[in-house]
Amino acid sequence: MSFQQKATSAILAIHLLVYAWYFTYILSQVSELGVEQVEYKSLLMLVIVVSVVLVAVGVVIVGISKPSEIGEVDERDHKVSLLSARVAGIFLTVCVFSVLGLLMSGAHIFWIAQALVVSLVFSEIVMRVTMLIYYQRGV
Amino acid sequence: MAKPTKITNTIRALRFHADEMTQAELGEKIGVTRQTVIAIEQGKYSPSLEVAFRIAVVFDQPVGDVFKYSPTK
Numbered sequence: 001m002s003f004q005q006k007a008t009s010a011i012l013a014i015h016l017l018v019y020a021w022y023f024t025y026i027l028s029q030v031s032e033l034g035v036e037q038v039e040y041k042s043l044l045m046l047v048i049v050v051s052v053v054l055v056a057v058g059v060v061i062v063g064i065s066k067p068s069e070i071g072e073v074d075e076r077d078h079k080v081s082l083l084s085a086r087v088a089g090i091f092l093t094v095c096v097f098s099v100l101g102l103l104m105s106g107a108h109i110f111w112i113a114q115a116l117v118v119s120l121v122f123s124e125i126v127m128r129v130t131m132l133i134y135y136q137r138g139v
Numbered sequence: 140m141a142k143p144t145k146i147t148n149t150i151r152a153l154r155f156h157a158d159e160m161t162q163a164e165l166g167e168k169i170g171v172t173r174q175t176v177i178a179i180e181q182g183k184y185s186p187s188l189e190v191a192f193r194i195a196v197v198f199d200q201p202v203g204d205v206f207k208y209s210p211t212k
Contacts, residue, residue, distance in 0.1 A: 002174035074171040076184050138183025 003062065003069035004077045005135045010058035012128035018051045019121045026114065035110045044117065080134045088127035095119030146185050147207045150176070153198040169193040 001009075022043070029038045063070040099115045107115075154160040162176040169176075169190055178184035179194075186194070195202040 002172055005174070069172070072172050074175050075187050075190065076171065076175040076178060138178060138181075 002077075002135070003066065003072055004080075005132065006062045006065075007059045008128050008131045008135075010062050011055050012125065012132070014051060014054045014058050015121060015125055015128070018047060018054065019117075022047045023114075023118075030110075035108050038110060040110065040113065044113070076139065080131050080139050083134060083139060084127045084130040087130045088123045091126045092119060092123035095122060145209050147182060147209055148179065148205055149207075150180050150194060150205065153200065153205065157198060165194070165197065168197050 026038065026040055026043070029040075095115075096119060099112060099119060102112050102115050150165070154162070154165060161173075162180070163173040166173045166176045170193065171186075171190060175184060175186075179186050191202055191206055195205045198205065
């Protein structure tokens with residue numbers, strides 16, 4: 001498994017764990033307190049910062065496990081990255097239109113914010129999963 | 140998702156005949172990672188024309204002898 005594959009796996013795992021926790025927590029808060037009372041802004045900022053830091057740490061740990069492979073990127077990595085970004089872009093577009101639908105239907109700002117986060121996280125996860133599939137099955 | 144390539148190659152055999160050159164050594168010579176050499180050998184990745192030529196140069200063979208296109212595969 002190349003450095004890029006390991007890093008992609010680490011990033012995927014971190015995003016899944018962090019945002020699964022975030023959405024589980026935030027939805028439990030909604031059922032407990034109601035949409036109006038949930039303080040999500042500071043938590044969301046914290047989760048974003050934590051995920052960025054964890055991703056950085058994860059990639060460093062992957063690099064330490066085999067330092068000779070750090071930064072090794074070739075044409076296959078570029079192709080995998082481009083194709084995966086295209087797939088993720090399609091998902092992001094669909095998600096953005098869904099958010100637009102929420103906005104036009106007059107949904108609460110809380111749900112619009114959460115839908116935006118879901119869109120971004122979902123497209124990132126789709127990109128990472130697609131990358132792993134392309135690495136595994138060929139491109 | 141990804142379609143299997145119709146391009147086959149003889150890289151593994153050529154490496155064997157080149158003093159059992161390792162995949163890592165070949166990768167270093169042609170400027171790609173060992174994993175990409177593995178993917179090319181397994182038919183999971185079709186290299187760019189430039190990399191194909193670099194491989195041919197390493198083994199001192201015409202590109203057509205290293206890579207074969209099999210449309211019926």
